[in-house]
Amino acid sequence: MNSKKKMFMYGGVIGLAAAILMKFGNPGNMGMCIACFWRDIAGALGLHRAAVVQYIRPEIIGIVFGAFIVSYLTGDFKTRGGSSPLTRFILGFFLMIGALVFLGCPLRMIIRLANGDLNALVALAGYIVGIFIGVQFLKKGYTLGKNYEQAKIAGFLFPIFALVLLIFLVIKPAFILFSTEGPGSMGAPVILSLILGGVVGVALQRSRICTAGGIRDMILIKDSHFLWGILGIFAFTLIGNLILNFEKINIGFVGQPIGHNDFLFNFLGMALVGLCSVLLGGCPIRQTILASQGDTDAGVTVFGLIVGAAFAHNFGMAASGNGVPTNGKIGVIIGIVFVLIIAYSVVADQKNKATKKSKEVSANV
Numbered sequence: 001m002n003s004k005k006k007m008f009m010y011g012g013v014i015g016l017a018a019a020i021l022m023k024f025g026n027p028g029n030m031g032m033c034i035a036c037f038w039r040d041i042a043g044a045l046g047l048h049r050a051a052v053v054q055y056i057r058p059e060i061i062g063i064v065f066g067a068f069i070v071s072y073l074t075g076d077f078k079t080r081g082g083s084s085p086l087t088r089f090i091l092g093f094f095l096m097i098g099a100l101v102f103l104g105c106p107l108r109m110i111i112r113l114a115n116g117d118l119n120a121l122v123a124l125a126g127y128i129v130g131i132f133i134g135v136q137f138l139k140k141g142y143t144l145g146k147n148y149e150q151a152k153i154a155g156f157l158f159p160i161f162a163l164v165l166l167i168f169l170v171i172k173p174a175f176i177l178f179s180t181e182g183p184g185s186m187g188a189p190v191i192l193s194l195i196l197g198g199v200v201g202v203a204l205q206r207s208r209i210c211t212a213g214g215i216r217d218m219i220l221i222k223d224s225h226f227l228w229g230i231l232g233i234f235a236f237t238l239i240g241n242l243i244l245n246f247e248k249i250n251i252g253f254v255g256q257p258i259g260h261n262d263f264l265f266n267f268l269g270m271a272l273v274g275l276c277s278v279l280l281g282g283c284p285i286r287q288t289i290l291a292s293q294g295d296t297d298a299g300v301t302v303f304g305l306i307v308g309a310a311f312a313h314n315f316g317m318a319a320s321g322n323g324v325p326t327n328g329k330i331g332v333i334i335g336i337v338f339v340l341i342i343a344y345s346v347v348a349d350q351k352n353k354a355t356k357k358s359k360e361v362s363a364n365v
Contacts, residue, residue, distance in 0.1 A: 004228045010207035011232020017196040018111050018233075019240025021059065024188035028248060028257025029112045031237070032059060032200065034284040035096060035105035038302070039309035039318075040184050041165065044177050047310035050318070052182025056169040058190045062197020064162035064292045067205040071293035076205070079155030081296030084144035087342060088297050091276045092304025093311070094335035095284065098272030100309065100318040101328045102126075103259050105284045106211035106273065110230065112259065114237035116251035119259055119266050126267035130274025131215045137343040138220065141350040142279065147297055155294030158302070162292075183258055205293060209233075210286035212277035258321060265324045265332060272335050279343055 018031030030036055036053075043054030071077040099105050102123050104112060109127065113120035134142075168176045169190065179185040187193065203209075207229055214226030241249055253261045260266070277283040280301055282290060287305070290298035312318040317328040 003225060007207055007209070007225060007228040008232040008235075010203045011209060011229035011234075012236035013203040013232075014107075014200050014209070015111075015114070015233040015236030015238075016240045017200050018107075018237050019244050021188045021193065021196060022241070022248070023244040024192055025186055026188050026193075027183040027186045029115045029117055030104070030108060030183065030258060031111055033104050033108035033111070034060070034288055035099035035305065035309070036103075036108060036183070038284070038305050039096070039100065039313070040179075042306045042309040043179075043184065043313070044168070046175065046177055047306065048313035050313040051177075051184075052179055053184045053313070054177040054179045055184040055187060056165050056176065056178075057187070058166075058169060058193035059197035059200070060288070061162045061166050061169070062194040062199075063201035063204070063288060064159055065194075066198035066201025067289045067292035068159040068162075068201075070202045070205050077155065077294045079150045079152050079294040079296065080147040081150050081154065081300075083147040083297045085297055085300045087144060087346075088280060088301045089304035089307075090342070091280050091339065092287070092301040093308035094339055095273050095276035095280070096305045096308030097312055097317060097328075097331045097335050098269040098276065099284070100312045101269035101324055101332050102266050102273070103319050106270070106277070107233070107283075107285050109270065110211070110233050111237050112256070114234050115241050115245070116249045117256040117259055118251070118253050119256060119261050119263075122263050122266045123270040126270035127211075127274040128215055129267075130271035130276075131212055131278050132219055132274075133271075133340075134275045134278025134343070135216055135219050137347055138216075138278065140347045141354075142343055142347050143350065144279075144281075144297075144346070147295070150296060154296050157296075158291045158299045201289070201292065204285060204289045208286075208289075210277075210282045212274060212283040213286065215274075216278055260319055260321055260323045262319070262324045265319070265329055268332050268336065269319075269324075272332055272339065275336070275339055275343075279339065 022031035037057035040055040209229035217223040287298045317331040
């Protein structure tokens with residue numbers, strides 16, 4: 001099997017898992033959504049009090065365990081970090097703001113489109129524009145610097161965090177919050193969610209699929225390798241929905257589950273997600289996989305996502321089926337401006353360093 005077919009099939013595993021999870025109880029058009037699932041976990045931990053989105057999602061735990069175990073067995077598990085962690089935290093924070101204004105991460109955007117939600121097309125256009133802008137900074141020398149080998153225990157902290165979440169999910173201590181209505185109350189059986197999450201984690205770790213990376217590489221170096229994974233997710237989610245969830249397919253812009261049709265902020269929200277993903281070196285699902293295989297910088301990014309989710313709900317920024325609140329619109333605009341300032345500043349700093357080094361070389365000649 002050539003690499004493109006293999007990538008397509010890896011994507012197919014993810015898409016089929018999403019369709020199955022939706023069939024067995026996950027919210028509409030949300031078989032898999034990394035941003036939404038981390039948001040639900042933030043709520044379950046009491047970081048926000050939006051009662052309808054509080055649940056320790058087993059899929060996330062399964063993804064982390066799957067990626068951790070397979071990376072450890074194959075030698076891909078490496079504890080590294082120290083590449084601008086605070087900047088990564090802030091970028092993760094704003095990425096989540098954009099995702100919760102659209103109501104989904106790039107993975108859910110694909111899943112929504114495969115279920116007929118045409119608002120995802122608007123979001124996809126915004127995502128591509130955000131990635132395109134990010135690529136221009138990459139061309140100008142944007143980088144968050146090198147990471148370095150760290151103490152091995154640091155790489156295990158993220159999987160340990162997932163293990164703690166599993167314990168909380170099983171024993172349900174009084175301080176953990178679980179929704180009794182709304183999307184947070186909807187979920188496939190825990191065992192099924194854990195197993196399929198684990199399968200998805202393995203597929204993602206072995207394939208290195210990244211929605212932002214696929215589009216970035218196509219724009220930057222005309223390489224469609226990862227795009228085949230994205231196409232596989234779409235195709236198998238669509239096929240799975242036609243077989244398992246046909247009655248739930250709704251082609252159009254209105255009446256979509258857990259979505260709105262504010263075109264401008266669907267576009268801008270995902271533009272912010274695309275821009276942040278390129279500057280971080282990966283979309284939310286890729287950051288989760290990297291964190292699971294020992295990358296502490298990615299772990300910091302994921303915690304930025306979690307804090308961003310808490311902030312979005314605590315300050316009335318997250319969208320709902322009724323549309324995007326004013327605070328959410330302001331948050332996206334501030335996020336785009338702030339992230340552009342970060343990217344411009346990093347590029348300027350790189351240029352200054354290069355100029356200084358060139359002068360030092362000339363002086364020593």
